[in-house]
Amino acid sequence: xxxxxxxxxxxxxxxxxxxxxxxxxxxxxxxxxxxxxxxxxxxxxxxxxxxxxxxxxxxxxxxxxxxxxxxxxxxxxxxxxxxxxxxxxxxxxxxxxxxxxxxxxxxxxxxxxxxxxxxxxxxxxxxxxxxxxxxxxxxxxxxxxxxxxxxxxxxxxxxxxxxxxxxxxxxxxxxxxxxxxxxxx
Numbered sequence: 001x002x003x004x005x006x007x008x009x010x011x012x013x014x015x016x017x018x019x020x021x022x023x024x025x026x027x028x029x030x031x032x033x034x035x036x037x038x039x040x041x042x043x044x045x046x047x048x049x050x051x052x053x054x055x056x057x058x059x060x061x062x063x064x065x066x067x068x069x070x071x072x073x074x075x076x077x078x079x080x081x082x083x084x085x086x087x088x089x090x091x092x093x094x095x096x097x098x099x100x101x102x103x104x105x106x107x108x109x110x111x112x113x114x115x116x117x118x119x120x121x122x123x124x125x126x127x128x129x130x131x132x133x134x135x136x137x138x139x140x141x142x143x144x145x146x147x148x149x150x151x152x153x154x155x156x157x158x159x160x161x162x163x164x165x166x167x168x169x170x171x172x173x174x175x176x177x178x179x180x181x182x183x184x185x
Contacts, residue, residue, distance in 0.1 A: 009151035018102025028064045028099040030085035030107045035122050040156040042114055042124035046164045047131040047174040051075050055092050055130050064099045083107060086126040094140030112167040120167045125152060133176030142183040149184060
């Protein structure tokens with residue numbers, strides 16, 4: 001696995017497509033074109049663990065690549081057939097994985113709205129943190145997220161960083177009460 005980049009921000013492999021350099025890239029089929037003339041202005045922070053409350057496995061990677069084996073865990077049967085993705089996933093050790101180029105629309109927000117504007121997938125970048133509502137996030141995750149946000153803000157006119165719970169209140173709770181917003185600046 002690639003080491004976490006230690007400088008202030010990440011560099012771009014393909015700036016136009018929105019692909020970062022020096023990180024693991026696993027292409028997700030769960031993406032499509034963004035609407036024409038829609039600027040990326042929102043970053044949505046999520047939390048995920050598969051199986052729930054378990055960390056370190058390949059469940060999230062398998063979910064985002066439609067290769068999750070429903071026989072591996074009872075919970076996987078409940079989410080079998082879901083077609084979801086995120087632009088980025090930050091593991092507990094700070095490793096950053098990209099699934100969808102930023103220029104593409106990832107399927108992370110679902111039914112959502114921010115400041116009266118619906119369809120957040122159209123104009124947002126989704127970042128999943130390996131975690132849950134009941135477990136504190138790791139320092140390495142905050143550091144990677146902070147550096148990722150800095151790199152994305154240099155490239156895109158992002159004017160808000162919010163939680164999934166902020167764009168889908170009542171439907172979603174992540175990144176949850178254990179996420180410390182003050183640690184990302």
